[in-house]
Every structure is written in C-alpha cells, then in structure tokens.
Amino acid sequence: MSTAEIGIRILTHDDRERLARLAERDSAEIPAAPVLGATLNGELVAALSLSDGEALADPFVRTDDVRALLSDRAAQVKGNWRNGLRSRLGRRRRARGALPASPPGAGGRLLQI
Numbered sequence: 001m002s003t004a005e006i007g008i009r010i011l012t013h014d015d016r017e018r019l020a021r022l023a024e025r026d027s028a029e030i031p032a033a034p035v036l037g038a039t040l041n042g043e044l045v046a047a048l049s050l051s052d053g054e055a056l057a058d059p060f061v062r063t064d065d066v067r068a069l070l071s072d073r074a075a076q077v078k079g080n081w082r083n084g085l086r087s088r089l090g091r092r093r094r095a096r097g098a099l100p101a102s103p104p105g106a107g108g109r110l111l112q113i
Helices: 013-025 064-089
Strands: 006-010 035-040 043-049 055-057
Touching: 006 064, 013 035, 013 043, 013 055, 035 064, 043 064, 055 064
Parallel strands: none
Antiparallel strands: 006 035, 035 043, 043 055
C-alpha cells in the first residue's frame, strides 16, 4: 500500500508555468483565473477554473479521486466567496423606528399641539 500527498490551493502567478505544462499535456487552453489546483506528491495534476468551471487533468495520471476532491473544494470556496459578498452587501443601515408618542406616518416627529 502506498500513500500519496494531495494538496489543493488557489494557483498564483508563480504557478503559471506548471499550469501551462498541464494544459499542454491535456491538449487544452489555460483556464481563466482564479484557478484551483490539485497536486499529487508535489506535482500539479489537475486544475479547475473558479470563474467558468473549465477543468484540466493530466491524462497520464489517475486523477479521478483528486478531481472529485478538487470539485468539492471549489464548491466550498465559491460558497465562501458568495457568503462573504452577501454578508458585506447585507450590512445595510436599519431603519429607525418611530418615537413611541408619534402617530403613524409622522416619520418619528412628535406632533406640535
């Protein structure tokens, strides 16, 4: 039985050459950024674009399990981005309630008698 080290992370500009080699092996274009990459024992074997879902995989390596993990992690990352955006957009100022003694429609102003 052998063990393999799997790593999943957002690829950076420093990974561009590795991503280009992977795209060449898969006979595909480099996917649009941001790209989530999966390494197997330190070697980039699969990648997935978070913007359009385009995927790459090394055709000479068994990547079924790695691609499944990559897909699951992509869903988590996308969910975190959406939730973070929603929470930032959701921080709206609350409307102030009317003063207790003001009549409906007075906008919180007390009546002058």
